[in-house]
Amino acid sequence: MKSGLFSKSMLIPVITMIAGGAAGGLLVSTFLSGSDQPPAQIASAKQKQDTPSIVQEAAASIDQDIEIDIDTTEVLENNAEVTVAAYAPSTSDSLNEMTKTVSVSKGDTLMAVLTRAGADRTESHEAITALNEIFDPRSLKIGQDVTLYFGNTDTDQESGTAAPGLIRVSLKEDVDRQLAAVRTPGEGFTAQETILELDRKTVRAGGVIQSSLFLSAAQAGIPTKTIVDLIRIFSYDVDFQREIQPGDGFEVYFERFADEDGRVLKDGAIIWASMTLSGKEYSAYRFRTSDDGFTDYYNAQGQSIKKTLMRTPIDGARLTSGFGKRKHPTLGYTKMHRGVDFGARSGTPIMAAGNGTVEMAARNGGYGNYVRIRHNSEYKTAYAHMKNFGKGIRKGARVKQGQIIGYVGSTGRSTGPHLHYEVHRNSKQINPLSVKLPAGRKLGGKMLAAFQAHTDGIRKEVAGVELETKLASANVE
Secondary structure, eight states: OOGGGSOHHHHHHHHHHHHHHHHHHHHHHHHHHTOOSOHHHHHHHTHHHHSOHHHHHHHHTSOTTSOOOGGGGOOOGGGOOOOOOOOOOOOOHHHHOEEEEEEOOTTOOHHHHHHHTTOOHHHHHHHHHHHTTTOOGGGOOTTOEEEEEEEOOHHHHHHTOOSOEEEEEEEEEETTEEEEEEEETTTEEEEEEEEOOOEEEEEEEEEEOSSOHHHHHHHTTOOHHHHHHHHHHHTTTOOTTTTOOTTOEEEEEEEEEEOTTOOEEEEEEEEEEEEEETTEEEEEEEEEOTTTOOEEEEOTTSBBOOBSSOSOSOSSOEEEEOSEEEEOTTTOSEEEEOSEEEEOOTTOEEEOSSSEEEEEEEEOGGGOEEEEEEOSSSEEEEEEEEEEEOTTOOTTOEEOTTOEEEEEBOOSSOSSSEEEEEEEETTEEEOTTTOOOOBOOBOOHHHHHHHHHHHHHHHHHHHTSOOBSSOOOOOOO
16 A cells, blocks of 8 residues: 555544554553563564554655654564454545535526535435424525535444445525525434524615616615615505606615625615605604504505505516507408507516416417406406516416516517506406596505604605615625
């Protein structure tokens, strides 16, 4: 055996094992033979000629500054045969541990991710069952990393299996929330949740609309998530295709969370927002009602801004065709147009106009890729010509207002990318732009007094924060 097969750190235990075996044999032989000569003297007398070649080669391969007590590696007189055991690495868990990180791909389930990384299906199922207590595996995101740790388990030790088993699965659910399923000896997998404490700060930003709210807010450095939330908040009262004019203004006061070094890791909720459209101001305040625990947005009078349906389920689009009779662009004759069309770039997100249940999500003749949502016993909405469907959008799925259900396309009978949007009331198609939508909750009594005190505090906060018209880029993951 050549010393080059081992690192220097591994040679020392090899020499020590050999030395220990030789010294032990020396002691036994000395006492059995009745020699009066001490063992160390016997070894010293035979030092040069009887040192096993493996020890000599090993010692020669180590730097001279490492001292080795060669006296303890000698063998007995008469060239007694010495059997040297082969080096075996430690069977401790630390040396047998292995880590793998796998990124979630399109269409992946958590089971597919774990088994692709080499985990046993039974162990994977046990780990996923534990994670279910704190995490919905269906919320996996494309590109999200899942880390697996393999090592010796109690099952491996009982069965004598050499291959390490799954001992831990971890993933980052958010920048401040780490989740894991950890194997406990004799008890299987248990869920663990680690929350990173972040520093909360507030930001006030705004600007003047040049073309669309989305583009102007993005140019001001406002993060995409916050812009989308802003659009959703005002989508009940504002028609973003017809009411937005160049020169209109907007402001948003929202949360940001940073680590101890001041790096922004996460954007939080909008606390207050305002839009000024043709001189008319719309305000929205975030408020939690104590009687039911729900958090919603209310106007200055304590009226919930949420309504049954959003007026426009898409941003950054232009109205290209209204409701009523028109000459059909592909059929060439006059035909009733029972919805409205919004022209937009292919791939633009389409949002659910309200909470509800998906009745249909499939190809539907001239409508192309089509989704229909039932919101209550009276209202339904329909969306056509989609490029593709949103994640999890299928028949029977529950959707929330503002959730992405698909993307603008040109499937079916279409001359270009656009959204055909319909509102059905009692199974009859009506004009989405003129429908009277029922309002949400109106606060009163003690709840209204609590809300007014809350809004007074917010206005004072906002007045004390400088308005940013250009936010610096953040390190949001």
